Amino acid sequence: MIESPASVAELTAWARAGRLGPEPGTLRASTAFLTTYGTRHPGRHRHYRNEVLSVRVGAAVGSCGLEPHTGTADLIDHCVDATVAELLEHPVAAVRVAALDAYLMQVRPHPHAGGRAGRQVVIDGPTSLTKSRRRASTVVDLLPAEVSRVLVVGVVGSLLAELRARAIAYLPCDLAGGVTEWGEPVYEAVEQAPTDYDALLVTGMSLGNETFDEFRSVATRRRLPLVAFAQTGSAVLPWFLGAGVHAVSAEPYPFFSLDGGPSTVVTYRELS
Structure with missing residues (x-):
């Protein structure tokens, strides 16, 4: 039976400890980028604007949605060439989530x-x-x-x-x-x-x-x-x-x- 974590913090701790795959201190984010886009479908009356932070680790890309106007150049610079271990302890939650997503995408990729x-x-x-x-x-x-x-x-x-x-x-x-x-x-x-x-x-x-x-x-x-x-x-x-x-x-x-x-x-x- 697959064990489930008690919280997001516990899952992050498992990743930091290397319990789920490679030691995260040995993996680096080669690329980090922001995707900003707006959407209003034909026939619809509401407009959406979204910002997403993405981090690439090896062949895997992890992503986390951002609150409006919080994506900055400094945020990207903090991610590039940082180790996954460092990103999993970043003070900004979106960075931690994007890094965790990328790490897990690499060790347990979809569709598994x-x-x-x-x-x-x-x-x-x-x-x-x-x-x-x-x-x-x-x-x-x-x-x-x-x-x-x-x-x-x-x-x-x-x-x-x-x-x-x-x-x-x-x-x-x-x-x-x-x-x-x-x-x-x-x-x-x-x-x-x-x-x-x-x-x-x-x-x-x-x-x-x-x-x-x-x-x-x-x-x-x-x-x-x-x-x-x-x-x-x-x-x-x-x-x-x-x-x-x-x-x-x-x-x-x-x-x-x-x-x-x-x-x-x-x-x-x-x-x-």
């Missing part, structure tokens, strides 16, 4: 992240909106069939549209607040939302803002399924399957929205 067996799903389509909808359908397919109301952490229009199409109610939650495309208020904190949900759908960016363990704790305590959709930490989150995480949609860099051709996501499910 965390030692689990994943399923590769090709996401294709003639437009950005088509690909977004198909990615959303893949993610929502990971929810158990009996789910009726979902706490959605990280508002993505196509995910909400897919839930609406399946008559699954949702509570949108995002640090950015505001309203959804359908005029629904977005809760800025989970504590503000009603508690009558029976599943959680959580963005991998919760790793970068250090809230993931809180959501996993809620899911574990209430015995609710938690499904993660992960561009951030795609190789990290499968390690928590069976330990508060029901399923993961893992999407390593480059993400579906950055490529006009076919993209591949890997889905992982908790073994029953």
Whole structure:
């Protein structure tokens, strides 16, 4: 049986200790880069702007979403030629997550992240909106069939549209607040939302803002399924399957929205 860590900090400690693979002090980040992009799909009313930090270690690229306007040249300079061990102790959480993602991508690459067996799903389509909808359908397919109301952490229009199409109610939650495309208020904190949900759908960016363990704790305590959709930490989150995480949609860099051709996501499910 594969052991699951008790927290992101514990998984990071395992990596630092060389418990999961090569001694991280012997590996260096050859490249670090920022990806900044905006998206507004035809027919949609909401504009998204995203910043992502990526770190390359050997053949592996790890990524972590950033809060707006936090990606700087200094951040990149701190990463380049640093050892993985150094990056895993960096004061900025996004750097630690990107480095951990790259390290785990190298030692347990998809479709076997965390030692689990994943399923590769090709996401294709003639437009950005088509690909977004198909990615959303893949993610929502990971929810158990009996789910009726979902706490959605990280508002993505196509995910909400897919839930609406399946008559699954949702509570949108995002640090950015505001309203959804359908005029629904977005809760800025989970504590503000009603508690009558029976599943959680959580963005991998919760790793970068250090809230993931809180959501996993809620899911574990209430015995609710938690499904993660992960561009951030795609190789990290499968390690928590069976330990508060029901399923993961893992999407390593480059993400579906950055490529006009076919993209591949890997889905992982908790073994029953």
